[in-house]
Amino acid sequence: MSKSIIRIIKFVESRRLALLAVCLINLAGCNWYIPYEDDFSGINSLAQGGIIEATGYSVIQSHSGSEPQQRLMAIKAARLDAFRQLAEIVYGTYIDSNTTISDLTISDDVFRARVEGVIYGAEVIKIEPISGDTYAATLGLPRRIVDDLRLLYMRLLSSN
Numbered sequence: 001m002s003k004s005i006i007r008i009i010k011f012v013e014s015r016r017l018a019l020l021a022v023c024l025i026n027l028a029g030c031n032w033y034i035p036y037e038d039d040f041s042g043i044n045s046l047a048q049g050g051i052i053e054a055t056g057y058s059v060i061q062s063h064s065g066s067e068p069q070q071r072l073m074a075i076k077a078a079r080l081d082a083f084r085q086l087a088e089i090v091y092g093t094y095i096d097s098n099t100t101i102s103d104l105t106i107s108d109d110v111f112r113a114r115v116e117g118v119i120y121g122a123e124v125i126k127i128e129p130i131s132g133d134t135y136a137a138t139l140g141l142p143r144r145i146v147d148d149l150r151l152l153y154m155r156l157l158s159s160n
Contacts, residue, residue, distance in 0.1 A: 056079060056081025057078055058134065059133055063077070091117035094115070121145040125140045
């Protein structure tokens with residue numbers, strides 16, 4: 001090796017310890033605790049009552065049976081969709097994906113989403129037909145119950 005390269009290496013090695021010390025001092029001054037703040041953008045959250053709202057939808061004709069049975073099943077499906085959305089808010093969504101690339105081209109791209117959780121204390125705010133073929137069900141969940149559900153979930157995770 002040339003003398004100039006050896007001098008550069010020795011210079012860098014001698015400064016490495018000083019650089020490491022400066023980095024550690026800077027990192028020691030950082031605030032590592034980041035408080036958790038909920039961001040419910042896109043979801044109706046009433047600041048006064050602290051109610052989180054979620055709306056589920058269902059098409060009437062997608063259910064079998066007579067017309068009254070189809071309407072009742074659409075209402076029930078819309079409620080379940082609203083419960084699913086509340087579970088997404090409280091617990092989040094588990095996403096699993098696989099991408100297969102062959103000859104530098106995506107040959108297969110698969111996404112799976114899963115929501116799992118318990119929702120209690122939700123209240124029906126309104127159920128209404130949106131058009132002649134769709135029902136919407138809006139549920140409200142008090143903020144204190146959301147906090148309770150998350151606390152119970154974290155305890156369950158920590159016990160496993």
